[in-house]
Amino acid sequence: MIELVLAVPALSLLISLVTDVVYMSYVQLAASIFVFIAVIQSVMGLKSDKIFLGGYFFLDHLNAVILFTVSLLELFIAFYSFGYIRTEIKHGLSKRKFKFYYFWKNLFVLSMMVSILANNLGIFWIGIEGTTLATALLVSFNRTKEAYEATWKYVMMCSVGIALGLFAIVILYFTTSSAYGQSIKALSFLEIVKIGGSLDRNFVLLSFILALTGFGTKVGLAPMHNWLPDAHSQAPSPISALLSGVLLNTALLGILRFYQIAVSSGISYARYFFIGFGFLTIVVSAVSIFSQKDYKRLFAYSSMENMGLITLGFGTGGVAVLGSILQILFHALNKGAIFLSSGNVLAVTHERKIKKLKNLSGIMPVTAFMLLLGTIGITGTPPFSMFLSELFIMIGLFSFNPVFAFVVLFFLVLVFAGLLSKILSMYGNAQDEKKHAMESSLHPFLIYIPAALILVSVALLFYIPNPLLVLIKSAVAELGGGIA
């Protein structure tokens, strides 16, 4: 069953080459639902690590959680894209422009799945680089100067970062090959973890550092984050949602793998690197958020902040690990809602500047409301589920060091203030003229999907299905975090 998770995107990738984009959108719906079901099937009730496809791939609880997140968000995105394409075409974008949309998107999802499920670190690397390349042309989708420049930056920076990641893998391979010889086993994650204790710690730490800075670029950790706001703001909104919601987590998974290896070889202080980078990311994003002029960039910074928080959570350990893993899931959903609703705004107004948008609630009341709700949700305010995850991260942080936790909280408040002030300034005044007609030009899916994401986000605060909870708890146990 799990093999289908890789096979279906590959298949639809091929189909997309030969079908028209409108028909393809139906195929994509089916494919996404299928992938989602396959993921549910293989993920739920997962007892122990499952190795498949000749040992190159495996499924443990940690990547199962991320896989679930990816497939869930992908499902929503598929529906959204369905409406998005129709809306854009209706608004006068040529069909030709969308010709390769599904091709790249499926390639993107496929390489993401590959790197999530990869047991072999080399394959993980290939998958990650694949996501960069697949999204490169999606980032330049608008074919404006800004879009190309953003793409350039994106590809260049991520490639350099991932080259560092490759270096990390090389160095790791160097140490492990002393145990396993020149075989594929020496790159296999599960095998490396088994013999962690016997590895040369200096090299493991070196590779961990290289992986952290390398894949950290892709995660968007400061100060390697510069590509992130540009790419997120230029990509079509469904892709931004995927980029922000799951791609960053996929890269983070790579760092976590190296972290697991480092821990298994007995390096206890690796987590301080997590804490340092996480904290720096939160600080940089919190400070930068106030001078943003483009709302999609704004949300990109918010993604950064959340990735920083997640990294911080993994670093502090304990209950915070549970928080971080929950945050991965919740952030994906919530950020999805935000990017999708900002996609609605963009589709209608074709305006990215916050200052130019003054009357959002007048033009498109529902979208504006969803945008506001999503923004509030992303900052960890109940009744949105991110409250729970942030609370756990906070508990972890406070048991780590109360003063430090308080400093982190201060920056989170800054993020909150920045986001809210920017969004509210777009939100609109009642006195302004009302033009409801603009929202009705959207395909209904464009309204329903973000709304559904918000609803799911709220619902998850009050009810997390037991199999999912069990899965998450096992993932936490895999990372060595205690559960309250």
Place this chain on the structure above:
Amino acid sequence: MVRLAELFSVLILISAVLNAGSPFIKFGIKLYSFQSLMLALYTLMVALYSNTSALYLSFLFIILFKVVIIPYFLFNTLKRVEIKREIDLALGIPESVLFAGSLTLLSNIIAERVIKTTVTFGSLIFTISLATFLIGAMLMITRKTLFSQIIGFLTIDNAIFLAGNSFTHGMPLLVEFGVLFDLLAAVLILSLIIIHIKKSSLKTGLRS
């Protein structure tokens, strides 16, 4: 044979330094091609030394991708956008060369510090690999033309290959092939973007 391998590896470093010392892009691409050839030859030496069959294939791949296809694409793109040389340097040529030298020194220090176990090709290869890596990074940081940045990136990549093929006696072939393929795709895409950016403006001034 080890001596010969060391010669090739030193030539890799030299070509990287030369690259730092030249503002001409065409020359830079040619240098890269030469550098890749050296890498390939070095890989061949390692293959002969350790008699690993995978490395022979790796040698072939490197020749194919790095020496032929990637430079070819770059030349092609260069022809279409018509840039000859780097104009606006963040760091002057003499300074760059001096900097490249000091980076080599630095990497030697790090290598002496880190590598304590005996490695097949000694700490020299590690030094060279690290130095090439850092020079590539320096190229990327100081050069403003998109081509120079690509060349810098490719230099970094060569450095990693050098490291990968020397003291590990070759990565698993699957990985190596995937990496090369990704590299090719990256260069393709970057070339494409260069052409598009050229249409609007030459320099990367990303500010939205």
Place this chain on the structure above:
Amino acid sequence: MDISLNYEKLLLGILQFIIIIALAPFFAGLIHKLKQNFRGQKGINMFQFYFNFGKLLRKGVVLSDEASYISIISPYIILSVYLIVLGMMPAFYIYSLFSRLSDIIVIVYTLGAGVFFLTLYSLDQGSPFGGLGGEREWFFTMLSEPSLIFIFITLAIYSRKGMLVSIFDFIQKNALGGHFSIAIPFILLISLFILGLSENARIPIDNPETHLELTMIHEAIILEASGKYLGIFEYSSYIKLSIFLTLMSLIIFPYIAYTPIDIPLALGLYIFKMAMFCFMISIVESLNPKMRLFRAPNLLSIAFIISLIAMILSIRGV
């Protein structure tokens, strides 16, 4: 102190209440007369204010077009508020009519209620001057309220009693018993004297005799009042004056009757003390010019500091 009631106490309380109400215009008139005498004028009859009151009652009322129900009820409310405060004072007989109400805080806040309605009245006719007076009235009230509270609380702490009647009961008993420290009541008296001047619209704070709109305070408030309402206001101001004078007289040398037999002596002493204070006030009023409005806080802050000192002394004295 036993504050349970019986008919005798009640009757005597009512008697005392009526006497001090009746005496109120007399003291006001006395001050006026003395003042005029100091100036070398012949002066009015000491009972002139009774005649004034009677005359005002006989006159008809002219009410402003803009006046609402506030103009009609507030004179009565102000009168009854001051009356009830006066009724709490054990002027010469210990079981005053409202002795049970004579909690220190209640007194101050009840007086505040009077000011509240006075200022409402001032705003009711839409006159340009009414509000002027109201504003200044609050201005002084605000400055004197802390001092007033401090004075009462100092008395309370000094005697460790919560109610005015018990406080003066204590002071009187201990004054005769020899435990009486003269310092604190004396300091309080100074403060209370200044407050009395300010609260009762006396020179140097206010000069009710002139009718210059820009300087007047109390008179501005009741500028629109006429007929019986003006009479009520006038009478209320006499009662307020009486309240302060009575307080002063009680602080400095309480002689309060406990039995009906002592009443004549106590009453005599009461009138004498009151007359003495009237004399002092008239001296002060004759010797001083009216202050500029924004210099008044200086004087009142002195009163505040004096009462604060008294309070600290009384606490440390415990």
Place this chain on the structure above:
Amino acid sequence: MGSGTRDFIRYTGIYISIGAGLFFLFFPFLFPLKEFYFYTFPFPLTFKIDKLSVFFIIIISLISFFVSVFSITYGKEYREKPHIFLLTPAFILSMIFVVLSNDIITFLIFWELMSLSSFFLVISEGKPESKKAGLLYFIMTHIGTVFITAGFVLLYLKSSSLSFGGYKNIAGILILGLMITGFSVKAGLFPFHVWLPHAHPATPSNISAIMSAAMVNVAVYGVIRVLFVFGLKIYPFLGIILLVFGALSAFFGIMNALVQTDIKRMLAFSTIENIGIIYMGIGLSFWAYSTSHAIIGSLAFMAALLHILNHSLSKSSLFMGSGVLVKNVRSRNMEELGGLAKRMGFFSVLFLIAVMSISAIPPLNGFLGEWYLYVSLVGATQTSNLYIIYFSIISIALLSLTGAIAGAAFAKLYGITFLGKHRSEKARNAGKTGIIENISIFMPVFLCVAIGVYPYPLISFLNGVSLYLSGTKGALSNSGHFLAVQTFRNFSYSSYYPLLLISGILGLLFIGAILIKIFSNNSLRRYKTWGCGIEEENRAAQFSGSGFSYGIMKVFSTFYSRASEIKFDSEVKKYFRKDTFYSEEIGDILEKRIYDPIKRIIVKISGYADSIFETGSMNLSLLFIFLALVLCFIIYLFLVK
């Protein structure tokens, strides 16, 4: 959306609110169960009723009920925005559930739901200033929540229990400090009050009534719960700090209230004042309980509880009243009102009683709370601790000053708004108040009077609450028909007879009125107000609202940030100017001097960060990657063995 649908939504919301108010008013009595759960996953929502929460639930549901009834007709103002009426029950219910909740997660969820729904209500009018107010409000309340969350997390780490049951008497000074700071932000205590004067005017009046009269109490509930239930009673100085900040808040609040001309802004500042008074009570009582002065403790606690209730009742009626004014006159500016007492007879009397109640005029309820506070402060001067002696003296001074200024401020509010001549055409054409509005204002006003005159059952109920929290028996006794409290060590009582006071005043009033009626000339003539002999009618010649506070403002000029400007006619002919314009702006000094600079600094820092990270230069971005790498290498070199 058709107007029928809108009306349907509106009425649905209102009736749900009324139902919720009524239900929870009787809920503690209908369901005497102590604890109950809602099973959600993975954390159940747990609730518990105890005496403290009963008190607050009753207040909240009472106020909600009044205001919801008020909304039936007042809501027509907002028929274009029916979502207000859907948010209102959510707001009310979340407040009630905050008070009921018995574990961290439930508490925080409902706490933030309360903030969220009120935030949406604040911005619901959709004016630019309401957006600004909403932003400020939500950011401030978020800061508060951060403090509270930090406190809860520390509590959890200390006790490893999520439920409040495990927190009895364990909170140390850090936790107490954090949580009280957090709650104080929501309550609008002195240094954190800036959101309040912006939020209340921007909100629909019925909502500001709930916010000011109920929501603020929820924060106070948090303080009481944390201090008296969770708190270790070994930090008496914390009580002193609260006392001082309470006094400052009261003074600062009322000083600013005095100079406002916007009715709702003025009421908002008055809320700050009253919160200060409540905090004084809480602080003093905490000090007293932690130094085992049970008598003073119970007195001060009684003062705080009473003041909470009194403030809620009078403030809700005042805010509803301001709603009526806004609806009928279309202005919140006092300078545009005036003369309404003749137009809105019954309503103006109700408003007067509410105003008297909040300015603590005996024998109304407002005075009762202050009386207890004074008595307990006087008691505190009798203790042997030097600090509390001096601070209670200062507090007495500030409290009395506050009382006086409150009188001035509310006399101004009532006088300028309702009395005199109409100050604008709007006020002349004011509409009539509706019956339902009058009834809904009448209810809290009636309670004000009733509590003021006959407080005995309430006192014994509150005594129960205080007993429940302190565990020690206070010295409150209300035997018969007077309140007597032991203030001094050697056995002496302060006492207050509200019934006697009111009957005395009314009796004297009656007797006086009859006597004067008998002995006086009762002829009455109406005539114009004297205008210095000028015949023309000039309503602008009346005394103005800003003039009413001028003297006090001048004396305390350091407490205000004032900016006045005189503009002349553009055609400058020096000696023949046609017009001059005088404009004056009085702002909150704390906002101008502290909050605004902080905001500017943050934006400035952000600008710097922006210029570093977002130069758009590819080279710089790559440099950062390598710098990070080099930094890691350096650390690595230290770590390598």
